[in-house]
Amino acid sequence: MTDTMDQTIADVLRERFGFERLYPLQRRIIARVMAGGDALVVMPTGSGKSLCYQLPALALHGPGVTLVFSPLIALMEDQVAALKKHGVGAEYINSTLKRAERERRYERLAGGEYELIYATPERMHKPDFVDALKRVPGGVKLLAIDEAHCITKWGHDFRPAYQQVGAFRKLLGCPPTVALTATATRVVRDDILATLGLDAGAMPLFASGIDRPNLSFRVERVWGDDQKRTRIFDTADACPGTGIVYFSLIKDLERFADELQRQNAARRDTSGELAFELYHGKLDPIQKKRVYQRFIKSRPDQRLILLATNAFGMGVDKPDIRYIVHAQLPGSVEAYYQEVGRAGRDGDPSECVLLYDQDDLAIQHQFVEWMNPSADLLMQASAVLERMPHADFDVDELRDLIIHKNRGDRRAEYCLIALNKYDVVEPSSIAGRYRMVRPLCDEQIDAELLDAKKQSDLKRLLDVVNLTKADDLRRFIAEYFQLDPPAC
Secondary structure, three states, rough: OOOOHHHHHHHHHHHHHHHOOHHHHHHHHHHHOOOOOOOOEEEEOOOOOOOHHHHHHHHHHOOOOOEEOOHHHHHHHHHHHHHHHHHOOOOEOOOOOOOHHHHHHHHHHHHOOOOEEOOOOHHHHHHHHHHHHHHOOOOOEEEEEOHHHHHHOOOOOOOHHHHHHHHHHHOOOOOOEEEEEOOHHHHHHHHHHHHHHHOOOOEEEEEOOOOOEEEEEEEEEOOOHHHHHHHHHHHHHOOEEEEEOOOHHHHHHHHHHHHHHHHHHHOOHHHEEEEEEEEEOOOHHHHHHHHHHHHHHOOHHHHHEEEEOOOOOOOOOOOOOOEEEEOOOOOOOOHHHHHHHHOOOOOEEEEEEEEEEEEHHHHHHHHHHHHOOOOHHHHHHHHHHHHHOEEEEEEHHHHHHHOOOOOOOOOHHHHHHHHOOOOOOOOOOOOEEEEEOOOOOOOHHOHHHHHHHHHHHHHHHHHHHHHOOOOHHHHHHHHHHHHOOOOO
């Protein structure tokens, strides 16, 4: 990096972000991007990945916009809000906007008013969005792909729209590209490169080691809910401050919440009072925001425990989380690593406790079954939708028609996800409802591919079981991701 470029980066870092220095790995990534190179970045949650494209977006000379694809609407909105506080010309475009506002932002984008524009990957298919990008003075000067593990169909958060990002990159003229993720095995990293049409020489890996010395990892074998509740209270008493307890099922989270609060009332005199909040995907947006704000602003002396599903976590910027407890088995090593990575970002000691009850394995096995609807079920869903008496429907109506079971069965939800991927259904103008576009054809479905995906998910679940048996969790995680020692 030249002295002039060094000074430019230092000035932008201090004046626009309020930081005095970069971490060594951030510095190497930014140097490559500033020189016009591509980079595959794998860094733990909370280690400053976003700065690796945000800083070059502002430091690169000349006209043009930095385009950031992110699959998470809440996260992109939080990042844009944070950038605006620093005086950065950033904005987002996603499905939450009304048409008039979306069109207004398209025009401002085309006029070169934004330094960074965030969008969901589905925007790639919107002609108005593509047209606005083509009209930007200087075009797209940098492309950032956040949560890049969503590219791969074998990953734990597959986002079908991301499969077209390589072709879209070519449409943009192949700008310098940064793909970023916290969790990517070697197979996933190879798939990211293949999707982008690049190799390891053109897009080298920049990865930090996954080990954080301030985190303590342990697995505790338990039998039944009583032992789980005891371990949760023991962890909270040993680690004063704020913690998260993760559950797989909402119904179990709510059941535990009632019992934990009852026991908490009985132990106030001897152990001090704990505070509880609940967070899951079925809360209404106002309640989610209230819980999130209380959690983020909580002080150590408030001893707040957040009981949550995996709906909580992405983009959480709280450095002093003192413990993470998994009250039920996570669905993958990737999910486990992302969730424990939220603990102790301030560098102080923090506990990561996985409570392993063998009976919980059945919960995740059921999830794998739900997430992988069979070819027969998909064809059945398509057939019943053809006979629907009205134009649109929601997931509950589809469930009643193809499954005839309780609302806890999620196969209909994943059927909808698959049918949307096949362009058989699409969201209607009413939130939460869909309409049929065309029938599903036999030739669209590759039964062998569906089975291979299911077997891959079962293998990831087996990896979690092996994690619980490992003598050294740090070594197991390092070998799983194959990132130690750092590649760059």
